Amino acid sequence: MSLNRSAREKLVRALAVSVIAHADELTSLDQAIGDGDHGLNMKRGFEAVLATLPALADKSTPEMLRAIGMTLVMKVGGASGPLVGTFFMELGKALPEEPARADLVAATGKAIAAVKARGRSEAGQKTLLDVLVPAQAKLAAGGDAAAIAAEATEAAERTTPMLATRGRASFLGERSIGHMDPGSRSASLLIGAAVVTLEFEADL
C-alpha cells in the first residue's frame, strides 16, 4: 500500500479538512467537560500543517508523518499537541518507506504505546486512547476502511457514558459522565479521514 506523492498530499488534506471542518463541534464538546480550546487548538495545528504543503508531500511517507507530528507539537498546544503530535512522530519513526499493511499495524501499535507513555494513561480513562486502541485492534484484525472508520466513530461515542480519570475532564468527576470526550472525537475524525484516503489511494 505504498503512497505516491499525490496520495500523500491527499492524505494530509483529508486529515486537515476533517479537523478544521469540525472545529466548532470539538470546541463545544470541550466546553462541556474541559477548557473549551480543543477545536481552536486542533484547527490551528492542522492549518499549520496545510501551510507546509506542497513541500510536505515531497518527503517520504515516514518523513512526512514525522514533520506533521513536529508541526502539531509546536502549534496545537494544550495536552493534545504533544499527544497527537507524538502519535504522528512515532508512526513516522516506525514505518518503512514502502509500508505493507503489517507494517502499519506494527507502527500504529508503537505509536499508541508512545501516546500512553506521554500521557501516562491507558484506555478506559476517557481520552483519545479509547478510540486509538479499538481502531488499531480493528486494523490489526484485518478490518477494511469502512469497518475501521465505523469502529473509531462508535468508540468515540462509547466515551460518552465513561467517567474521566485523566485530563482536565477528570476534575469534574462524575459530572464528566454523559459527554463525549473531545480528544476521542478528534481522533475518530482523523482515523476516518485517514482510512478512507488510504483505501482509495493505497489499497489499505
Place this chain on the structure above:
Amino acid sequence: MSNSSSGNVGIVIVSHSAKIAEGAADMVRQMVGNAVPLAWTGGDLEGRLGTNVAGILEAIEVAWSPAGVAILVDLGGAETNSEMAVEMLPEDRRARVVVCNAPVVEGAVIAATESSGGSSLMAVQRSAEEFYA
C-alpha cells in the same frame, strides 16, 4: 524573561496564564533577587490561556544553567508540553532538566530558594516536591 549569570540551578515557570507565570516569577525575585536564573512562559501561540512547547523551550534557554533547570507547571497541558520540550532538547541538556511535581507558585518560590543556596538540581526538585507532599 529575566536572567542571571550565577551557576545556580535555573527555574522555569510554566502556567496556562501569562499573568500567573509572570506573577509567580515576581514572587521568586522578591525572595531570591538575581541569585538564580529565572524565566517564565504562559499562554498559547495567540496569547490566549494555554501552553506551548516553543515558549517553554525558549524559557529553558533563558534560564539555562550548567547546574540544570527545574520547571514548575500548573495544569495537565503545562506538564505534558514541558515534558515534550525536555525531550526535544539536545541530548547533553536533556538529563539536566526536570519537571517538578509541585504547585506552581509555591514550588517555584521553594525551588528558587533552595537553588539560591547553591543546591544541586536533585535537591532543588526534592525541596519543591516534598514541601507539599
